[in-house]
Amino acid sequence: MALINYITQIQFEFGAIGLLGQQCERVGIRRPLIVTDRGVKAAGIIDTVLNALEPAVTVAVYDRTPPNPNEAAVREAVGAYKAGDCDGIVAVGGGSSIDLAKGVAVCATHHGPLRSFAVIEGGADRITSRTAPVIAVPTTAGTGSEVGRGAILILDDGRKVGVISPFVVPKVAICDPALTMGLPPMLTAATGMDAIAHCIETFLSPAFNPPADGIALDGLRRAWRHIERATRQPDDRDARLNMMSASMQGALAFQKGLGCVHSLSHSLGGIDPRLHHGTLNAIFLPAVIAFNQSAASVREDDKLNRLAQAMGLASGAEVGSSLRAMTERLGLPTGLATVGVTRAMFPDIVRGALKDHSHRTNPRIAADTDYEAMLEESM
Secondary structure: OOOOOOOOEEEEOOOHHHHHHHHHHHHOOOOEEEEOOHHHHHOOHHHHHHHHOOOOOOOEEEOOOOOOOEHHHHHHHHHHHHHOOOOEEEEEEOHHHHHHHHHHHHHOOOOOOHHHHOHHHOHHHHOOOOOOOEEEEEOOOOOOHHHOOEEEEEOOOOOEEEEEOHHHOOOEEEEOHHHHOOOOHHHHHHHHHHHHHHHHHHHHOOOOOHHHHHHHHHHHHHHHHHHHHHHHOOOOHHHHHHHHHHHHHHHHHHHHOOOHHHHHHHHHHHHOOOOOHHHHHHHHHHHHHHHHOOOHHHHHOOHHHHHHHHHOOOOHHHHHHHHHHHHHHOOOOOOHHHHOOOHHHHHHHHHHHHHOHHHHHOOOOOOHHHHHHHHHHOO
16 A cells, blocks of 8 residues: 655745744744754854744753764653653754654653664554654755654664654754755765665655655755755855755655665664764665666666656666766765775674665665675675
8 A cells, every 4th residue: 555645844945944933832832852963053053043932932952962863862862851841842953863853752752762662673553642743953954854754763782773653753844944054065965965865765665656756856856966066165055955955855755665775874874873874875875776777666667767867867877877976076985995894894784784674665675695795886
């Protein structure tokens, strides 16, 4: 059965942050916990957020989100939520802060540790409408978590898992491209390649969802045309707007599922949390594209050529090599060896990838030997 479901109210424009107070009132948040990280706070964005709230609103702030959010941070932020007698969350930052906020929204309102809500532990059915409301304010253009139904979090045992439910989708996404203008070039590039990976993998997923396919292709077109300009000309408003849209669109299409790029990057990111998720996606994309070329759903629906058309390429045969060339032009690593990955890590990466929720929605199901070959090709 195909599930087609779009539920987040999205405020998308330069200056949209000014609507935050109004949106908190609309969804009934009077005592928000702001979940963010110290970099966003140091950039002055939290001051902008606070100024957008009504004076009568009581605010608590948690600013210790790690680059790869984990169970310990969820527990700590839940403590801040309860200490502040909060009734909702405003997540401000990149995917890490927004995903952490989703984990807090669940764990602050349900009994049980974070792992009990992971998809691979059967946790989706344990998440209910008691989940605290979340308003998401993205400050990067990559994950699209502001409209996504899942959070990717690292458990105490090292597994990087998905907490996925319609109840964790933010009630409101406030997408203000102005908040991304100060993003450093390499972070712009890495998060932008994350958005490109989302658009490609959701489009290639064999699930039937024509609206998601259209959204993903348009998002890919926007990202491919604007990522270099956003990276090299950080103040280009048009480039920032289109990258934020591409990021959001990739996540709107998430409901189709992702694929081997993400099962590999989730697994490796759990093993070494220092590695940036978007950078890993960029490295894995060419090898996974090559692996998927023989999938029936990819061939029969002419999907590689449709990707090529969105990217302005002559044919689907150019997609993988063009992705690698783009990664290189942006100044990002193009091989796993350059980010410290060794072949001795392959067995653990493969084990994690086989268990990841994205593994099952790839157009061609990978065996352990297939993952080993993709890792070797990505070195």
